[in-house]
Amino acid sequence: MAERVALVASERGLRVDPDLPLASAALADAGVGVDLVRWDDGAVDWSAYDLVVVRSCWDYAWRLEEFLGWAGSVPRLRNPAEVLRWNTDKTYVRELERAGLPVVPTVWDPAGADDLPEAGEWVVKPSVSAGSRDTARWTTPEEALAHSSSLTGAGRTAMVQPYLASVDDVGETALLFIGGRLSHAVRKGPLLARGEGVRQDRDSRGDLAPTTPTDAQRQLATAVLDAVPGLVGVTSPPLYARIDLVEDGAGRPVVLELELTEPSLFLPQAPAAAANLVRAVEAELSR
Template identity: 45%
Template sequence: MKSLALVTAIAAAGHDDDLPPLLDACADAGLHARAVAWDDPTVSWNRFDAVLLRSPWDYTERLPAFLAWCEHVDQTTRLLNPLNVVRWNTDKHYLADLAAVGIPTVPTVFVEPDAEPMDALAGFLRAWDATEFVVKPVVSAGARDTQRYSRDQDFAAGNHIARLLDQERSVMLQPYLPSVDGEGETALLYFDGQFSHAIRKGAQLITPEGTRQTPAAADDITARRASAAQQALAEKILLATTRLRQLEAPLPYARIDLLAGPDGQPCLLELELTEPSLFFDQAPGSAAHFAHILAELLTRDTVRARTGTV
């Protein structure tokens, strides 16, 4: 029986709604799966045939340590998703890479730690005639340190940017797209490169004065039928990622978060390849489907190792 680590964090224990159904589904698929914390020093990672990142949600607060751990695991066993993808995806500068190859993204201006905060913000506001805008760090999860502002809150926004830059954290500035208040975000889930299901997430930044306090409010997540245009864009994003990261096989899992842009067409908000919630509760059977894919993936790798095929 293949052994699989489902990686969480000590701080996230008990908070990952995806873990219980995935553990059960892995058992049904013939996998010996265990939920273990990446920051538990007692774990022997070489005992697992593969290590699947699921909810190491505190990585944003200690990214160098997390990436060092990922590198150690990658040298010891198989890390899913792959190390070069995780390194790239944990910093939202990846949006610039995707935009450069023609992927429509939410317009983003990056502000680096050596910049003057108010000058950067003034330049952004001149370039984008948005009623509201968003300030967020490039390494973040769950709307942490992210804030929505109106244009007349430029002083408060500038102070927010300055605080992040003083911590040597790069910052993203984005126009707030009003479509999110009505339509919400659409998250499309892909397993082994194939579309599985989609969900709708309500707005995470409720007003310019406050944000939700959790990665997603459970009462504002529902199943959604993805449109043909959304699926087409998601598949274009996955193809671009494959080329940018020089991948030889589809990613075991990917979540693509889309918004309706000013022209009504979908655009990329975030590409989640490290620790996304997979929303099994909103798609009955999806945990079993994912576990079956993981079992096939590990079996296929074993056959390749024995035969020497690629």
């Protein structure tokens, strides 16, 4: 009997995630039975699958405990629930920093202007968020503080970072690791416009292009991925990982985000990478 794999998404992810048709077609071509399912569909028997792969669960940020509870209940989930629990809160950035990995300088829950990182512009974001929700770029300390206080006041953890101007010209580089190996890389353009404030409807999928990572980017991303099992307390590398790097003021790569939950894999930008996903899924199935 063919093995059965579920690719899991939110209601919206199922409709619009451009990775899903490419991933499911590649798996089906390889003889794997694929279902595209909503994570919050109560009628699904998760134990019937040989592997359940989290994909575009884009609504987890405002349903975090429900999502993690679901993840904990699914046998054979990738990435596994422990990884999702660790990765859905960007406080992991602090752990990467403590492990000696260069990250975007971040101040957590600043109490006043003296706490803000030195910068001419700031980015404020909640530690639990995706798709740049509740995230904004500010040109005055007052605005940055007001935003971070509103997040803290709502019981969230606020992150304040210098706005890294390199994002406006060289952009952000996303390195995709599938089955523990570098698969491909994509350059993303800037997302936060000056003066725009908080917006909930940004679309990061417009400005994407395949790119070749530099040696420094490759080395840093590999070091980050190698640190994951030790930091999370798991033995195997994640099935999928996206490491988003930006450049600091000196042109060195630093980690903006380590996405082990529901990273877009950018398969439309790198269609050949679907074969890497098939190989990695097959390796998991034969474990």
